[in-house]
Amino acid sequence: MYRVDWITRIRSRQSPSVDAPALDWLRVPQVSPTVWKLGFTSLLTDISSEMVSSVLPVYFVLHLGFSAMQFGFLDGVFQGGAVALVSLISGMLADRWRRQKEVATAGYALSALCRIGLLAAGNVWTVIAGILALDGLGKGIRTAPRDAMISLASPRVTLATAFAVHRALDTCGAVLGPLAAFLMLRSLPGAFNLVLVASFCIAIVGLGVISLLVDKPAGTAGRGSETRTLQLSFGLLRQRRFRVLVIAAGVLGIATVSDGFIYLLLQNRTHSSASSIPLYAFLTAIFYFLLSVPAGRLADHWGPRNVFLSGYGLLALIYAIVLSSEMGGRTQYVVVALFGAYYAATDGVLAAMTSATLGAELRTTGLALLNTASSLSRLVSSVLFGWLWASGAMRTAVWTFLLGLSAAGIVSVCILAERKRE
Secondary structure (H helix, E strand, O other): OHHHHHHHHHHHHHOOOOOHHHHHHHOOOOOOHHHHHHHHHHHHHHHHHHHHHOOHHHHHHHHOOOOHHHHHHHHHHHHHHHHHHHHHHHHHHHHHHOOHHHHHHHHHHHHHHHHHHHHHHOOOHHHHHHHHHHHHHHHHHHHHHHHHHHHHOOOHHHHHHHHHHHHHHHHHHHHHHHHHHHHHHHHOOOOHHHHHHHHHHHHHHHHHHHHHOOOOOOOOOOOOOHHHHHHHHHOHHHOHHHHHHHHHHHHHHHOOOOHHHHHHHHHHHHOOOOOHHHHHHHHHHHHHHHHHHHHHHHHHHHOHHHHHHHHHHHHHHHHHHHHOOOOOOOHHHHHHHHHHHHHHHHHHHHHHHHHHOOOHHHHHHHHHHHHHHHHHHHHHHHHHHHHHHHOOOHHHHHHHHHHHHHHHHHHHHHHHHHHHHO
16 A cells, blocks of 8 residues: 555656646747758858858958948848848748748858858958848848748747747857857958858858758648739738737837947957957857747747847847946856847747738748848948947947837837737
């Protein structure tokens, strides 16, 4: 009897407790194999792209001697300006032809070729701008079809988790890319050509993964009803639940300082060496990688709106820290940790919220519309911040963006609250 009672007690302890649902978001997620394969594609591609983007502030401002205004323009082009030009078109074509995989693959291929193009550009900033624009075109072409494939392969109740797993793998590439660039430049100072060649080779491997291993979304092969798809695409913004997300992403994006400027601000305030800028990107990616899946699981249980808005609260805190009169060496690591948490709480969560409002036939187009709004706002943000900083008032630039983010946050809280009540 004692033995039976002992076994019963052990089994009762192994059964789910009443507190299990509260901790469910901490468990390892189960997602579609398509999500994992696309995640590894993004991992390799992000190693390639972040090897380049993490050294751009050093390469442009400190090595080539570009002004803050020139860097602001180039950063805007790289971060979002060119993306807006083709994101919507590629999304509509992917939905019209039901060719999400093919369109995404073309975007990855174009970005890979741009790594070699930067080698031939020299220090002619207009040529560099053109190549970065093409790189941005590649990103704009691939992002919406890739995200549509993730959402089409995932149940609605775990959308945020699926995007979080993808973003975690993507961010793992963002961890390794800056680290590789940092080690290369640490060992061979000024060896930017080596960074670009290595970046190109890794991008080719990532292109092979999506080309050979990723399956097409179920039920999307062949051509759809083209006329009806176009008509519905142009009418997406009339849907209130989708429209408020696009507005929120746009107004918040305008008040968001880009990665490159955040790292330049940290380097300026702490008087650290130029080689620390890739290290900032590396540490940001580390925290993004560690927090991405917990943030996605939390969004599926607590609500994506709450997690998304909390992320922008963290960004406002970053601005406030940068503006503080005393900024010691340890403070810079607090900033990059908060920056990684901000990305974990906003990037994939916004894509999940948007996917939940869209039907499968227009999923890619809707995500492309969202990317277009975000990209245009990032272009405005980078150019505006670069102009304010070039005027000789760095603190004024940060104060302007802090006040702008506060106003954008209030607007977003109001419109997203109305969306939740519908």
